[in-house]
Amino acid sequence: MKSRTAAAVVAICATAALTACGDDDPAPKGDQVPVTATDTSCEVATTLFNPGAVTFTVTNRGQQATGVYLYGREDAGFTKVVAEAADVAPGKTGDLRATLATGQYEVACRPGRQGDGVRIRITVSDDGTVASAAAETAYDxxxxxxxxxxxxxxxxxxxxxxxxxxxxxxxxxxxxxxxxxxxxxxxxxxxxxxxxxxxxxxxxxxxxxxxxxxxxxxxxxxxxxxxxxxxx
Structure with missing residues (x-):
């Protein structure tokens, strides 16, 4: 929930559970961040990141398959798909992998791959500035x-x-x-x-x-x- 401008994503590789990128183009792993999806919610364990590789580990606790997307800012909204995971079946776990540059993004869980999905804003700040970024997100x-x-x-x-x-x-x-x-x-x-x-x-x-x-x-x-x- 920050006001920083989203920058380019350096490298992206999205996978579903038991699916991997080819050996010639290894997927970034980096930090492991749990995401819990249901048919009505999308919970990300943290919304503040340093730049670099991250794997969103998505557990689907809903009743229908969920598509998970990472959106970057484009024009006035978060409409640019920069990574996506194949459908994560109910009761299963899948991975969304990306290397993030500084800026803002939205993680979206889309039950049935319909609509805009349930979205959570995340912020990627320069090394050493996550603490100040957290302060900016404070509310009264x-x-x-x-x-x-x-x-x-x-x-x-x-x-x-x-x-x-x-x-x-x-x-x-x-x-x-x-x-x-x-x-x-x-x-x-x-x-x-x-x-x-x-x-x-x-x-x-x-x-x-x-x-x-x-x-x-x-x-x-x-x-x-x-x-x-x-x-x-």
């Missing part, structure tokens, strides 16, 4: 938000201060994909949080100027729903 408090068929719950009466960092933990309790926008007083997005059906996602948002801010939830085929909160 958490706010749990639920998206339901009836609207938005969990942020009632929220009052914040200018400059405060809030970690919005969003749970989608509907059967359709939803996006929660955090809009500043000028109605411009400060954050865009995509949540899969019956899934969870999160983002840390630094609140800028004082005024009436808005949480706006929308999804295909449903009317947008708004809830305001105050920054003062």
């Amino acid at each position: 408090r958490e706010v749990a938000v639920e998206l339901t068929a009836a609207g938005i719950t969990g942020a009632e009466g929220l009052i914040a201060e200018p400059g405060e960092k809030i970690a919005f933990r969003v749970t989608n309790k509907t059967t359709g994909a939803r996006t929660l926008y955090v809009l500043n007083p000028d109605a411009k997005p400060a954050a865009e949080i995509k949540v899969e059906p019956n899934g969870k996602a999160e983002a840390v948002v630094a609140l800028g100027g004082a005024g009436n801010w808005t949480l706006k939830a929308q999804g295909e085929g449903v009317a947008p729903v708004n809830r305001q909160f105050v920054v003062r």
Whole structure:
């Protein structure tokens, strides 16, 4: 959840369990990082990395096969696939291997290889700067938000201060994909949080100027729903 610009990936090799790259192009191994995937979640053991080789060891505890992807930043979002693992079957383990340069990436678990997946932001910082990177990700408090068929719950009466960092933990309790926008007083997005059906996602948002801010939830085929909160 950092603000560093993603750089190029030096080398990539993605594999599934029991699958290896050829001897002429060995896959980087480096640090072993556990990832636990379910049909609605994607948990990465750490989100802060030094540059270099890493193997994401993915255990699928869901009921359907999960594709696991590593995305780099492209234009305004994380849309560039820089590595992917073949489907990891339920109850099985697979590896996603990469050599990472400094920058930001997103690890996505995509049950059934559908949609944007459940995404976790990771940061790769220069050697010796991981500690400072961790400090940058700190937030002042958490706010749990639920998206339901009836609207938005969990942020009632929220009052914040200018400059405060809030970690919005969003749970989608509907059967359709939803996006929660955090809009500043000028109605411009400060954050865009995509949540899969019956899934969870999160983002840390630094609140800028004082005024009436808005949480706006929308999804295909449903009317947008708004809830305001105050920054003062």
